[in-house]
Amino acid sequence: MRRLLFSLMLSLGLALAASPLRLATTTSVHDSGLLDAILPGFTAETGIPVQVIAVGTGQALAIAGRGDADAVLVHAPALEAVFLQEGKGVLHACLAKNRFLIVGPPEDPAGVRWETNVLNALRKIYLKGALFVSRGDRSGTHKKELELWQAAGLDPQGKRWYLESGSGMGATLTLASEKDAYTLTDLGTFLFLREKVRLVALFDRDDPRMLNQYSYMVVNPERFPWVHFEGAKKLRAYLLRPEVQEKIGAYLKDRFGQSLFEPLFGRCVIPVP
């Protein structure tokens, strides 16, 4: 009780007290619990509390682009490049990667599991007219999905079998499971929900197109003088530290038998100009 009163007073007094660092991030990173595992170490070391605002990649970049966050953790290289070019962000760093997969009902009506090329897999779904659930929410995953359709030379918009959920990855997986539909998912969210949904990984190969790269950017203090630049820079250095990178790689590896996030040690696998 006393702690709550304290925390309420703390949040009331935020305007006056030294403001914490605000990190806008994608929901998939937040919901995996990774940040709860690594951020306390940073706070203990620097005394800087970190407040995580979990939204879609599009919204994360939008609020950071108005100076309402001090740093972002997102996964949409093309949008990140724009953010940097517009002078809203600085100090881009690639933190980790994993991959996207196509999941669907075990019966696999379109025969996706035999494909070695993801574009061919999508073409099969298209030709078969098999149900496909899209995020439809301008998230990093949605962005990736649209890129893939375009690369395959297909336009599923408006097709009867193409459903847009407009919600997060977890809800979208649940919807796909209920509808016996295919969907594109990030590895992490799928591993968390694998037991709860009637979906299996059907396209899960080392295809460069299916790379999912997570990057960190600091909001430009020249553009937004009020941001917590020092803190954001410190967090960047902390996240890139080898032992922290190892910790990211080890997160839940025992439980799932594979890394949810493979560390990149700052070396991008998808170039961000």
Next chain:
Amino acid sequence: MNELVEITLRSLFVSGSATLLAALFGLPLGLWLGARARPQRLAASLLYAGMGLPPVVVGLFFYFLLSRSGPLGSLGLLYTVPGMILAESVLAFPLIAGFAMAGVAAKAEPVRRLVRSLGGSELQVHLTLLAESRRVVVAALAAGFGAVISEVGAVTLVGGDIRHATRVLTTAVVIETRKGELERAAALGAVLLGVTLLITAILVVFGEREAR
């Protein structure tokens, strides 16, 4: 301390403060409008339309208002509890003022007739009307509180759903749903429902007590 308790208490604090803040202005306005002899059509239309304000739109409005790049940015209220209280109070205001107005307007005429016919003054008309409006006030407060504690659009945009800082029951339900933790989401929803019911029941019992 248990995080669920923390989130629940924060929900109560935010919604309670927002309701009180809205009532501070909404109740006098509603009572005053309702007690006017002529029907206040314009005010009524505005308030009733205000009851239908989409929370997300109010949230967006407050986001732009409180954003560091916005007009009130220097206050640093975005993603804080006080910021959430402000946005929520705007949502509660038309409900509280509107319910108070409608409730009082329904009684204004008969109460005026009674007091005046017994030789009472216009001041006594208003005092009696106020005393007779306990249920109306309770209904207005319950409506305002119920609307804001169960609302998710505005608190998400203005509060940012930051753990240990601005997370409330509704935003917690959204996260658990997003994660696919549907059972946990449902449990949180049950807590939300229980809390709302409890507070409303307390208000109603309070209002039902006969005067002296």
Next chain:
Amino acid sequence: MIAAEGLEKRFPGFTLRVPALKAAPGEILAVLGPSGSGKSTLLMLLSGLLSPDGGTITREGPAVYLDQHPYLLERSVLENAAFGLRLKGVPRARAREVALFWLSRVGLKALAPRPARGLSGGERVRLALARALATEPKTLLLDEPTANLDPANVARVEALIREEKARGRAIVLVTHNLFQAKRLADRALFLLGGEVVEEGPAPSFFDSPEDPRTRAFLSGEMVW
């Protein structure tokens, strides 16, 4: 005493005109007329609740209006009965004492502590009557005080009205009950569509009405 002259009240689509009207102390004026003829409007004008568009009203001492649909406060029966006295600044204990006396006179003493909201239609009217009488007004304006009552309570209320008359009150009584009007009234007035068709002493009004419309109304063959 209550009197009015050249009274006029206009509503959209309805106008009430009363050239002259009077109830002297100790006199009962019965106001008759079909639904919508302006009876309640007339009483509200006389009480001052409505202001007339023309004409003058003379009141001697306070007049109390008993509403056709009385409003009961969200309080106990006793507090409701004491309300008029409380408005006049009578101390609570004294007001309750007087209120209790009047409650017993309308047969509601046993219900004194109950919330007024739960009362039956007939009980509500009687409570409102007790509330009005407790303030000891010089003039009583009663709008259908027995409309919802059983025969025993009708008799009880009529006895009360007679008593008030004997105490020198001027009384205007709106009623749909012709027999009641005959039993109680000293004078009678017949309203039709806002116009006074006939007004006069009760015996001649009931026994030899001048206007054929009054005759038709009294015999129950009113067409309008």
